[in-house]
Amino acid sequence: MEQFLLQLQESNFGVWVSSAPTLLAYPTILMLHTVGLAMIVGPAWVLDVRLLGYGARLPVEALRGAFRIMWIGFFINASTGIALFISEADDKGMKWIFWVKLASIALALIVTSRLRRAVFGGGIAADVATPRARSLAKASLLLWFAAITAGRLMAYVK
Amino acid sequence: MFLGFASWLHKTPISVAFQHQVAWLWPTCETLHFAGLALLLGVAGMFDLRLLGFMKRVPISVVKDFMPWALVGFSLNLLTGVIFVVSEPAQYFGNPTWWLKVTFLIIAGLNAFIFETAYGRRAAALPAGEDTPTALKIIAGVSLISWAGVLWAGRMLPFLGAGVGAGL
Numbered sequence: 039m040e041q042f043l044l045q046l047q048e049s050n051f052g053v054w055v056s057s058a059p060t061l062l063a064y065p066t067i068l069m070l071h072t073v074g075l076a077m078i079v080g081p082a083w084v085l086d087v088r089l090l091g092y093g094a095r096l097p098v099e100a101l102r103g104a105f106r107i108m109w110i111g112f113f114i115n116a117s118t119g120i121a122l123f124i125s126e127a128d129d130k131g132m133k134w135i136f137w138v139k140l141a142s143i144a145l146a147l148i149v150t151s152r153l154r155r156a157v158f159g160g161g162i163a164a165d166v167a168t169p170r171a172r173s174l175a176k177a178s179l180l181l182w183f184a185a186i187t188a189g190r191l192m193a194y195v196k
Numbered sequence: 197m198f199l200g201f202a203s204w205l206h207k208t209p210i211s212v213a214f215q216h217q218v219a220w221l222w223p224t225c226e227t228l229h230f231a232g233l234a235l236l237l238g239v240a241g242m243f244d245l246r247l248l249g250f251m252k253r254v255p256i257s258v259v260k261d262f263m264p265w266a267l268v269g270f271s272l273n274l275l276t277g278v279i280f281v282v283s284e285p286a287q288y289f290g291n292p293t294w295w296l297k298v299t300f301l302i303i304a305g306l307n308a309f310i311f312e313t314a315y316g317r318r319a320a321a322l323p324a325g326e327d328t329p330t331a332l333k334i335i336a337g338v339s340l341i342s343w344a345g346v347l348w349a350g351r352m353l354p355f356l357g358a359g360v361g362a363g364l
Contacts, residue, residue, distance in 0.1 A: 065355035072351050073344075075230065080238020084262065093261040100251045183231055190227040 039132075046127040055125035064125065071118040075189075077111025079182045082150065089157065089167040089175040098163040105154060112147075135195040139188035146181035149174055202285035214283035221283075225276035232276065235269030237343055247319070247328055247336035256328075257320045293349050293357035300345035307338045 046052055055063050081104035088096060123131065130136055153174040157163050167175065205211055214221060239262045245251065246259045281288045288294040311319070311332075319332060 061352070061355060065352055069348060069351040072230070072233070072347060076234050076237040076241075076347070079231075079234035080241060082238075083235055084238045084242055084265075087262070087265060092265070093258070095258045095261055096254060100254045103250065182234075186230050186234070187227045190230060191223060194223045 040128070043127040043131045046124050046131075047129070049124065051121075052124045052127065055121050064122075067118045067121050070114055071122065074111040074113075074115030074118060075186065078108050078115065079186065081105075081107045081111075082146075082178055082182055085153075086175040086179045089153075089171050091167075094165070098157060098165050098167070102158055102163065105158075108150070130192055133192060133195055135188050135191050139185055139192065142181050142185040142188055146178060146185055149177045149181055153178060198289040199286060202289045205282065205285040208282075211282050211285070214279060218283065221279065225279050228272055229276045229280075232269040232272030233347065236266050236273065237269075237347070239263065239266035239269065240339060240343060244336040244339045247332045249328055249333070252326070253324050255320075255324045256322055260320075287358070288353075291353060291357045293353050297346055297349035297353070300342045300349060304339060304342040304346065307335060307342060311335050311339075 047056075055067060058064075081101075085101050085104050087093070088098060088101060153171065156168065156171045156174060242251075242262065243259050243266075246254065246256060251259065315332060315335065318329070322328065
């Protein structure tokens with residue numbers, strides 16, 4: 039495993055991402071990872087606070103399009119995330135905090151897909167969230183925050 | 197001039213206090229800065245998309261009900277941003293990319309101010325389903341571009357222009 043991670047990190051692509059003398063490599067990939075974060079977590083949190091009762095004049099149905107933005111964000115972050123992982127596979131791949139980040143994202147995705155089915159799965163979305171939808175919204179708020187926190191701590195945890 | 201101010205600020209008790217707490221203060225503030233960014237851009241982005249003609253059946257004033265959350269995100273980022281600058285002023289004042297970030301912030305702020313003062317009432321009175329006037333679409337476009345600029349410059353800070361003010 040260790041050997042494989044080292045190979046990844048020292049591959050042409052890995053070395054290009056981490057050390058090419060251009061802003062288009064590591065800096066831009068990292069920047070796009072933040073753009074993707076905003077496109078996933080921003081709409082998710084808007085939907086979550088709406089389901090928890092804020093801005094109740096807004097029909098929940100109007101937020102159906104949020105998932106399209108989140109999907110684009112997720113595509114951006116999966117791609118940039120893989121590139122960043124390859125470039126630091128040996129340094130970061132085995133850190134426990136990285137697994138916390140991945141687990142938070144996996145749980146957040148499960149919660150998001152259940153929330154989508156619970157709220158938008160049966161025709162026009164109801165404007166008063168069911169207790170189940172409210173619980174899922176709370177879980178989504180917390181899990182995305184956990185993913186951001188673990189992601190940031192990857193720069194600090196040894 | 198700013199670097200003189202930076203070196204003065206760096207010696208103030210509050211800056212020194214921040215510097216001593218850096219081990220937990222920076223990761224905490226950085227995390228909150230990213231969370232605030234998502235909240236601010238999520239809400240402001242939704243409002244801009246509405247001005248651009250998405251979710252047309254929803255009155256603009258209804259989408260505006262979410263603005264307090266954008267303000268929560270912005271306040272969080274202003275507070276944590278000030279903590280970064282106060283603890284390491286030269287790192288920011290000496291970096292042209294930081295000034296570019298501030299410029300984008302000012303553009304975003306002026307744009308929001310122009311919207312509120314010149315178009316706020318017109319936007320609120322716009323019937324649901326109606327196409328938004330071009331002026332509002334321009335404001336929405338400027339908002340999206342300037343917030344993207346804030347994000348771009350903020351994330352590029354360590355890579356572009358860093359070190360200009362180093363050593364202070």
